[in-house]
Amino acid sequence: MTASPAAARSLADLTTLRVGGTVRDYREATSEAELLAAVTEADESGTPLLVLGGGSNVLASDEAFDGVVVRDVRRGLEVRESSACSGADVVVPAGEGWDDLVARAVEEGWSGIEALSGIPGSVGATPVQNVGAYGQEVGDVLAFVRTWDRGTGRIKTFARSELGLGYRTSLLKRSFAGDADGRAWGPTPRWVVLEVGLQIPHATLSAPVRYAELARTLGVEVGERVPAALVRETVLGLRRGKGMVLDAADHDTWSAGSFFTNPLLTPDESAALPQDAPRFPLGDDAGTVKSSAAWLISHAGFERGHGLPGAASLSTKHSLALTNRGDARAEDLLSLAREVRDGVRSAFGVVLEPEPVLVGVSL
Template sequence: MTDLSASSAVRLAELTTLRVGGPVHRFVEAASEDEIIATVAAADAAGEPVLVLGGGSNVLAADDGFPGVVVRDGRRGIAVESQDACGGAAIRVPAGQPWEDVVLRAVAEGWRGVEALAGIPGSTGATPVQNVGAYGQEVAEVISSVRTWDRGTGRIRTLARSELGFGYRSSLLKDSFSDDGTGRAWLPSPRFVVLEVSFQFVLADTSAPIAYPELATTLGVALGERAASAEVRDAVLELRRGKGMVLDARDHDTWSAGSFFTNPVMTAEQAQRLPQDAPRFPVGEQVKTSAAWLIARSGFGKGHGSPGPAALSTKHVLALTNRGGARASDLLALAREVREGVRTTFGVDLVPEPVLVSARL
């Protein structure tokens, strides 16, 4: 375990893909599950704020820094519990394992179900929290259980898929940031700290049915058809690179937290108030629309904010980016401008996707 005090000048800007954020009081790089639990439990007992960090790809941290302990999971590995034609593949992955490596292994081994989730930055432990999804797939489709440290009870708790309450970019884990039934707020880390994620895959070299029109067009197949998993992965990476959504230190469009706002989900009545040409996708009894469409139609084009230090991506209006030298305050100001513009134009309140650390929007 590496434990560094504030004198080491570890800054959240060094630990996050937005590359903003001030110094942390204490930084711990944990090498085992026991070290993660011990660090979090000791901080909770002392009343010290805790930020459990993976790849830092979904965090916007304040310029003033973080007055508590930042715990980063340094564990790696993919454990295959079973693999056969009848039962498929069952694997266990520590929370700190980079997600992209899981996708690459899955495609190579013929584990179907995450091929369209290629290129998503961050750690495996973050994927169930927001039910990470892209191009018609969601990680909830292949998760079997999540092993967690329950800060509320001080015990390890394994949550089955049926208990995780998965929805669009949501889960019981995400809800436990501030609503765990006790009235206690656990921010900036949830009550349930992810330790390990278990997956169950079907064995196949072909993908799940293609459910996203843009991906189907790129692959040259009809919606609902399958393609070779490796081809799906490559097509997704091509699409994501075209939108600045694959990390590249040389490309400031990738100095971001990915999509900054979630796509709004509303009632059918609320959706009727949108313009006729607004995108509408059924989500159960509700309707989802496109945050990117709302932003663009509210007058915010690609690159809005340039030549300032913070601007919308030049490739995709849903990403807020650090053009070099940006501070958290610059990104927050841009986010407020966009949110207010959409509210004024359409009466829709956009919800930020990243975790705000010692910051408010």
Template sequence: MTDGGASPTAYSLAELTTMRVGGPPRRSVTVTSESELIEAVRTTDEAGEPLLVVGGGSNLLVADDGFPGTAVVVRTSGIEVPDASACGGVTVTVAAGEVWDDVVARAVEEAWSGIEALSGIPGSAGATPVQNVGAYGQEVAQTIAQVRVWDRVEQRVRTMFAADLRFSYRHSVLKDSIVGPDAPAGAVTPRHIVLSVTFSLRPTELSQPVRYAALADGLEVELGARVPLAEAREAVLQQRRNRGMVLDPADHDTWSCGSFFTNPILPAHEYAELVTRAAERLGPDVPPPPQYPSAEGTVKTSAAWLIDRAGFGKGHGLPGPAALSSKHTLALTNRGSARAADLVALAREVRDGVREAFGVTLVNEPVLVGLSL
């Protein structure tokens, strides 16, 4: 596993994940170039070993026993700007291993608009198209032009365009091959390994229209207003700090995978049933579950609302070892000594409690490695 300069390394996966749990892989290698990444994946596949690709580790919950295969730790770097014309927009190609928030900070500094609301999200650039990362009214599907990948089946580099990726809420064809109908048994790595991501951004010092109410309130502007990019970024970072969503080694509220459950998207009739059950449980004077824009015939509602109204408030489970964040009910946190088993037990308690209270089954957002709910 040393061809092309890749470095064998000895890691506990707890060191590589924002949740800070997980045992060691059987073998690990750190890659710093695209060729090393391809070679490491190809060598592992040829050996018939399980493969785990690790970027920023912000969307992984790994078993205490570790991983019975090779972990490829992606530390590739590079941001290229092949086209920065005012007419055509700004084309920015980012290596998969680049720290995502560094990419956003660079875009704000260079007056490239379109990803500023995604400030402060931990992880690597290569992970963003996998689950269509989004926050505060933006998601990467709005700006991704193409993704270069290593296709593990066809054994070649491919370019996948936005339409090929079939983006939806926190989902893409890349994620489908981990958790969806295209996933092989036991898969923890998609068929397509992201090598680089190309974004199409707008050359302007103003943000895209502010679409999130709390963000607009913090900026003291109306919804739909545009503000200087630096102001938008700082307002987003402040919103995330308020929720314990900016990594801080001293703050256990940030020892998490961010939002552990996605917001449920329900058929309209199921949402109507949810409203009825909520009124029966909470009383007719309590406002119904929130509704967010969604595809025709469906309603997206709030996982945080369901968790809180099912009796799991901020800080549930404190002092730990695992507990809901004291700032945000969607974050399951490691209070310093949690094991993966503790976090899975908490996730099951919350999921099952919401299902019992409201008939809605929450779906985990992070990828579970060697674990299941």
């Protein structure tokens, strides 16, 4: 277990929003044993615990974090099996960079995650959120997640079918607020991800392109396949145009990506929206309809760059990202988030939910 340099003893140094207070005890885990030792020590002593990967989905308080922050810095992957019939059976430590894995998949001819290019953060965070973009989700190729159960002090492996995956949610994520025993675990879930197992098909072309914007940019119809490398290149271009690829010189990327999730609405809630509001029926028994948070935000009067000049503003490239213009504190970002949330609720009766993990703060 390695201690941090002095420069890393702040959550502002460890998160892509670049806000957050000092950390009492910061550690980097270079092995699974080191990670488990740090988690167990914190839990047995009743010390607040935050396990971090890339820090790309965290909004932390300006106040000091009086606990242990453990950053998983393990890298690499293991290909357990690879064949034309079964595809690639890949096991990845939670600390591996997600986009590094996507780049490797494209190089190896593994098809199915190329549209998830450019997403910052670590592999371990992806099943927690069931990360998705441009028509793909990690759940499409997820085989299992191996975890440390803080409740029992044992290793627990979940098959995909046991994870309760949904739109930007999972059993793992829901344990932040409370598990089946009624205990809340945040800011780290009950189950700490150790490894992620993926079953990725071999193919010379991408998975069918499902997202209309991506299809238009590629010049193909929805459902067509193109070279996976072309999908990756195109998605990276689209994300850069929206300020969604990290760039230290671009304050539009000093964000947590999309700050609000797209709302899931009942049929009545959906019907109450303006006629031209985006609606995407999920096809479930409840008739749930997904709408667009970005559309609701912009049509409630919050355009790109709202808040400028100031310490925090909406991105000048995408209305769904809250950004640090260089001098923001957590409270600046929270104030902006509340303004946007309350404005959308007033205009449309829809309450937007934040996507980032909130550490020591509430919206």
